[in-house]
Amino acid sequence: MTSISAPETRVGSRTRFWRNILTAYGFLLPTLSFKLLFTFWPIAFGIFLAFTQSNIIETKVIGTQNFRELFGTQEFSARGPSPYFFEGMLNSLKYLLCVPVIQFLSIGLAMLVNRQIPAIGLFRTAYYVPVVTSLAVVGFMWKGMYDQHGPLNYVLTVFGLMDAKNPSSLLNNSSYALYAVMLMTVWKGLGYYMVLYLAGLQSIDRTLEEASVMDGANRWQVFWNITLPGLRPTLLVCGLLSTISAIKVFEEIYVLTGGSSGTYTVMYFVYAKAFQDFRFGFAAAAGLVVAFVSLIFGLINFRLTRGNQA
C-alpha cells in the first residue's frame, strides 16, 4: 500500500510545487514587469547612454567623451570643465545645509506636538498641509511671499533689514536666492519629518523617561540620554532621505526661480541638457556623476548616524 501511494504523492506534490511557483510569480508579474521597464531598465540604459551621443532619433557610442567634456580634460582642456555643471554641483552641495536644519526643527516640532492636550490634532494637521500641496502651487505661493512688496519683505523692513522705500525680491538677489529656495524646502518638508519623528517618539518606552526623571535627571539629560538614542533609527532614515533629496534638488528651483540668480543646481543641469538641448547622452553622463556623489553622501550619512552605535 505505502509503496504504491508514496510515488503518487510525490508526483502530486511536484505538480503542486510547480503550480505554487507559477501562482506566486503570476501575482508578482505585473509589479515586476513595470519595475523592470521603469526602474531597472533606466538604470542600465542610463549608464549606457552616458557613453553615447544621443537624441531621440539616433544613438552613437562615443566612449568617455561626455565625461571629458564635463570635467574639461584632453580635447576639452582648452575650454575647461563645464561651467554650469560645477556651479550646479556646488549649489546642490550647498543645499545640504537644509538637512541638519530640517532634522533639528522637525525633532523639535515632533516633541512640541507629542502631548495629549486639546486641539493638538488640529495643529499637527496645519503643519502637515504643505506636505500634501503640489510644488506647482507651493512655488506660486512662495513667489508671492518673496515678492518685492510681499509679506516677507514687509517683515524684513520692520526689522530694518530691507529698505522700505525701495524693496527688492530676495529671489533676484544672487547671494540670497538659493537660501530663499531652501527656506521653502524646509517649510514644505517639516511636516513630513515631524510625523516620522512623532512615530519614533511614540515608540520610545515612556517608563524609561519617567524612571530617569525619578532618578533626578533634568530635561536635557533625559533628551540626550533617552530620547535621542531612541530616535536613532528614525534619524537614520530621515537623514538619508533628506540628504539624497537635497543633492537631487530640482523641482523647487524650477518652480521658484527657474535656475536664475545663482540657484542653478546640478539636477537642473541634467534636466536642461536632456529636455531643453535634447542631449540625452551628455545629460545621462552628468546624471551618473550625480548618482555617484549622492551615493557617497548617502554612505557618509549612514556612517554619521550609525557611528556611535557600531
Add this chain to the structure above:
Amino acid sequence: MIETRDSNAAALETIRLMKQKRERNKLITNIFIYALLIAIALVFIYPFLWTVSTSFETTGGIFEFPPNLIPKSPSFRNYVDVFALVPVARQILNSALICFIGVSGSVLLATLGAYPLAKMNFPGRDLVFYIILATLVLPNEAGMIVNYVTSAKLGWLKSDVGKYVAVIAPALANVAGLFLMRQAYLSVPLELLEAARMDGASELTIWRKVMLPLTLPTLSAFAILQFVAFWNTFLWPSIVLQGDRNLLPLSAGMLDLSSQFSTNTRATSAGAVIMILPILIVFLFFQRYFMRGLEGAVKG
C-alpha cells in the same frame, strides 16, 4: 494638642499652596505652548491664507505694506477669469482621469504583488523582495531621460491616449505600497487561508475574498497617498504632454498658468485654490488613514 493641630493645618495649607502653584505653573506652561503652537501654525498657514485672500480680491494692489488679508471687495471674478484664460474644467477632468487610472492601477499592482511575498513559500521569494527593496536606494538620476526615450520608442508619444499611458505607467509599481500591503497581509491569520484552501478556493479567490476585505484600511491609506501623489505631480506630465493645454492635468496646468500669465496673480491664485481644494478635502476627511499610511511606509 493645640500645637499639633496648628502644625497640621499649616502643613495642609502648604500642600494646598504647592498644589495651587503647580496648577498655575501648568497653566502658564500650557498658555506658552499654545502660543508657540499658534505662532508656528501661522507660519505654515499664512501662504495659503494669502492665496485664498488674493483669489477673492479684485481691487487695489496685490501686495501692500503692511500686508492685508481681508479682501476689500470680495468677488468670484478671478475664478471666472481663470476659467477663461486656460481650460481649467478640462484640466480638472484630465487630473481626475489620471488619478482614477493611476490609483486603481497602483493599488491593483501592490495588492497583487504583496500577496505571495507575505503568504506564500516559493523559491526566490527573498531575492525578489530584496531586489524590489534595492530600487529604493539605487540612484536613478537618468530615470526620467530613459523613461522619455522608452515612451518615444514604444510609440506612446504619437497619440493622446499613448501620452496618457506614458504619464501614468512609470508611477504604477509603487514599492512603498507593496511594503504597506505586505505588512498588512502578514497580520492575516494563516488558519483563515488554510480553511479557504481546504474548501478548494483558488489563490485568486482567496486574495479577493479574504485578503482584500481584511486589509481594507491599509488599502485605503495607500490609495489616498497615491491620489495625492498623482494629483500633485507636474514635472513628468509636462515633459510628456509638451504644454498642450487641453491635455495637461491641473498640476502641470498650474505651472503653465503661473509662468505664462505671471502678471495675472489674481487669476493664478484662483487656479491655485481650485488645485488645492480636492487635496485638502481628502486630507481632512481621511487624515487618520493618511498618517497610518505614512508611518507604515517607513516602518515597512
